[in-house]
Amino acid sequence: MRIDVVTLFPELVQSLAQDGVVGRAIVDERVQLATWNPRDDAKDKHRTVDDRPYGGGPGMVMKVEPLRTTIGRAKAAATEMAGSPVKVSLLSPQGQRLTQDAVRELAQRQRLLLVCGRYEGIDERLVAAEIDEEWSIGDYVLSGGELAAMVMVDAVVRLLPGVLGHEQSAEQDSFVDGLLDCPHYTRPEEFEGHAVPGVLLSGDHGAIERWRLKQALGRTWTRRRDLMEHKELTPDMKKLLDEYLNEYDSEQDEAE
Secondary structure, three states: OEEEEEOOOHHHHHHHHOOHHHHHHHHOOOOEEEEEOHHHHOOOOOOOOEEOOOOOOOOOEEOHHHHHHHHHHHHHHHHHHHOOOOOEEEEEEEEEEOOHHHHHHHHOOOEEEEEEOEOOOEOHHHHHHHOOEEEEOOOOOOOEOHHHHHHHHHHHHOOOOOOOOOOOOHHHOOOOOOOOOOOOOOOOOEEOOEEOOHHHHOOOHHHHHHHHHHHHHHHHHHHOHHHHOOOOOOHHHHHHHHHHHHHHHHHHHHHO
């Protein structure tokens, strides 16, 4: 996969290439990461990319040019390598919510072209002319789109074949099947009086899988019930959830 990011802070985005999952994927040549700085296409000596908003108000707005020129250069490079047009994605609070389902769809693409806004945003005429889709990572405001783009890149890259090293690593993450992840444990078996659940030490893989599913169902119900609204539960899953809730209520009563 090739990922192109239009940003005023290329060093920030390129820091992804230094460590972690994305860094290893780049070293293994599973991913290419390129950045494009609109200041390089500014025509004045100050490399100006923003101006005051019409109608007044605080802050500045990114100008149509040179941002459009930069997007055009990035789009041409990405399209040449992919052999087909690439979608231009803007990171914006007004965009559709980035969910795990959306990440899976994005991971199927050969190319991503991400545009990072700054200041109060970008001129709406450029959005209409150049942007194919907008994405938001949450209902809050950041100083710019770079952090959102980095979140998207990390979420997508870890789903690419061979990136995580273990085929089941991504399959067992939170949200993969619409549920939160189950709790995980490692050595030592006991820590400050708290032992690892016995089922995980039993060697009974069937029992372990049922325990993990029960924990995932229960955690989702108690922490993110909104995720359960449209999820159809099998009779077995309903039974496991009831078991979890009974155990949970008993623990709460004991705690009181």
